[in-house]
Amino acid sequence: MKKTWTVLAAAAVMAVVAGGLMMGRDKTAEPAERPDDTKAVRTAIEAFTTAFQKGDAAAAAAVLTSGAEMIPDEGEPLRGRDNIQKALTEHFAKKKNTKFELEFESIRFPSKDTAIQEGNLKVTVDKDSSSKRFSIMAAREDGKWLLAFIKEWPDEEEDLKDLDWLIGTWSAKRGEQEVQTKYEWFGHKSFIKAEFSIVGKEKSISGMQMIGIDPETGDMRTWIFEADGGFGEGTVERDGNKWIFESSTNLTDGSVLTAKNILVQVNKDTFTWQPVDLTVDGVQYGNQPPVKITRVKK
Numbered sequence: 001m002k003k004t005w006t007v008l009a010a011a012a013v014m015a016v017v018a019g020g021l022m023m024g025r026d027k028t029a030e031p032a033e034r035p036d037d038t039k040a041v042r043t044a045i046e047a048f049t050t051a052f053q054k055g056d057a058a059a060a061a062a063v064l065t066s067g068a069e070m071i072p073d074e075g076e077p078l079r080g081r082d083n084i085q086k087a088l089t090e091h092f093a094k095k096k097n098t099k100f101e102l103e104f105e106s107i108r109f110p111s112k113d114t115a116i117q118e119g120n121l122k123v124t125v126d127k128d129s130s131s132k133r134f135s136i137m138a139a140r141e142d143g144k145w146l147l148a149f150i151k152e153w154p155d156e157e158e159d160l161k162d163l164d165w166l167i168g169t170w171s172a173k174r175g176e177q178e179v180q181t182k183y184e185w186f187g188h189k190s191f192i193k194a195e196f197s198i199v200g201k202e203k204s205i206s207g208m209q210m211i212g213i214d215p216e217t218g219d220m221r222t223w224i225f226e227a228d229g230g231f232g233e234g235t236v237e238r239d240g241n242k243w244i245f246e247s248s249t250n251l252t253d254g255s256v257l258t259a260k261n262i263l264v265q266v267n268k269d270t271f272t273w274q275p276v277d278l279t280v281d282g283v284q285y286g287n288q289p290p291v292k293i294t295r296v297k298k
Helices: 002-017 035-054 057-061 081-092 158-166
Strands: 064-071 098-111 114-125 128-141 144-154 168-174 177-186 191-199 204-213 220-226 231-239 242-250 256-267 270-280 283-286 291-295
Touching: 035 057, 035 098, 035 114, 035 128, 035 144, 057 081, 064 081, 114 144, 220 242
Parallel strands: 064 144
Antiparallel strands: 098 114, 114 128, 128 144, 168 177, 168 291, 177 191, 191 204, 204 220, 220 231, 231 242, 242 256, 256 270, 270 283, 270 291
């Protein structure tokens, strides 16, 4: 009975805390040496993304230089303001409900009238989110900052940020077990720490999980620490709105639990998790059904 409860409880721990993430580096913007110009450049970038979000090709083109270039992460490069406006018009006719979240990093001024702004862009189309890196060169013409060159590309590391909706407190109930997990950033947003507790009829356990990027391999890793001494680690891979956590945990009774935990986002306040391929010392314990996890609202 004790081992059975330990197996299920450990599987629940691993599954509920599955889903954190790590930002590979601190994205705090560097202090600007030219605050007025910095503000003007970023205002132009925000105007472009706002127009893009509204599907207004003319407004987006209005903040571009006549010879502007745009290199999207998919498709051919676009050159010239008129060509970009035409391409955007065609794009907006096909895709709607697009939302953007900008995160500015450093800005540089190679000359009096040019600036280079870098950062991250989270794009949400309907319910599908992705993160991109961007680099934008702005030029000042007749006293006004306009965008002259826009380049974007997928950032696999920043794709992990699509899980930032997990920050907060979550709860679930399964049979006689009640589980609560709190996700919060750790350090300079270098890790996410998840503190968990499982209250059961026979026994209660608690612990924490740290999720981060292995600086040597670039892979997303997890480390689990149970309050009674159990320890586990594993890796994470993403497939659309599904995240797969594979891990191995040394339990306090000396056995080793391996499992694959599948997290699926339903919406910003709900996700499901499902432990599958559970084994203890090589003995198969099968799959568990998905469990609904909900956000605890204040």
